[in-house]
Amino acid sequence: MSLESSLARLHLDRVDIFHLHNSISETEGGAALSARQVLGDVVPAFERLREQGKTRFLGITGLGDTSALQEVIDSRAFDSAQVVYNMLNPSAAEALPTNYPAQDYGRLFDHTKAAGVGVVGIRVLAGGALSGSAERHPIAGPAPEPIGSAMSYDADVDRARRLIPLVKEGFATSLTEVATRFALSHPAMGTILVGMATPQQFEDALAAVQKGPLPRAALDRLSALRQAFSGEPR
Numbered sequence: 297m298s299l300e301s302s303l304a305r306l307h308l309d310r311v312d313i314f315h316l317h318n319s320i321s322e323t324e325g326g327a328a329l330s331a332r333q334v335l336g337d338v339v340p341a342f343e344r345l346r347e348q349g350k351t352r353f354l355g356i357t358g359l360g361d362t363s364a365l366q367e368v369i370d371s372r373a374f375d376s377a378q379v380v381y382n383m384l385n386p387s388a389a390e391a392l393p394t395n396y397p398a399q400d401y402g403r404l405f406d407h408t409k410a411a412g413v414g415v416v417g418i419r420v421l422a423g424g425a426l427s428g429s430a431e432r433h434p435i436a437g438p439a440p441e442p443i444g445s446a447m448s449y450d451a452d453v454d455r456a457r458r459l460i461p462l463v464k465e466g467f468a469t470s471l472t473e474v475a476t477r478f479a480l481s482h483p484a485m486g487t488i489l490v491g492m493a494t495p496q497q498f499e500d501a502l503a504a505v506q507k508g509p510l511p512r513a514a515l516d517r518l519s520a521l522r523q524a525f526s527g528e529p530r
Contacts, residue, residue, distance in 0.1 A: 354376070405484040462518060462521070
């Protein structure tokens with residue numbers, strides 16, 4: 297299994313947490329696993345690894361069909377879930393406006409809270425789009441699409457730029473700062489993953505985290521700006 301290969305490469309006997317990264321869907325096919333496969337096949341295999349002392353906690357990556365993700369989280373078989381949550385798609389926490397151009401994650405945080413599942417925020421910068429720039433560092437990965445918000449990276453960048461008033465009005469010094477602090481503003485969030493390609497990007501992310509969650513006024517302003525996205529093609 298991949299965990300055993302990873303432990304050998306890391307020269308470790310165990311890891312603290314082991315995540316299933318396959319997309320979870322309503323039906324089986326390709327690299328995606330159905331909720332039935334996850335609960336019937338993956339969970340017993342993961343539990344054996346835990347019984348063998350090779351991992352302490354079990355997790356999933358919350359990509360796929362919303363109903364399937366909810367089913368797996370509601371099962372309480374996992375301790376952790378990586379959940380998509382960013383300024384372009386806050387649907388893990390709140391209902392989206394009508395005809396909003398993003399996948400609706402159906403208030404997934406309600407499910408993680410009820411099941412006692414810890415949350416790792418992912419795609420908090422929407423794959424880099426929430427920098428407001430389409431330019432990517434030479435060592436950065438290719439622009440991801442779709443990632444739960446727009447169907448194209450360029451569309452995400454365009455909408456991100458329409459959130460620049462948050463910076464101009466003094467809520468933060470950059471879009472990436474706003475995005476990072478937004479992700480930390482929800483009480484369900486345990487920790488976040490922030491992609492970075494340079495030491496400066498790490499320093500910037502750290503500085504944003506140290507500033508703490510966004511104030512209520514910034515969140516309200518963001519919500520108002522986001523209303524304009526409703527009805528646009530995804």
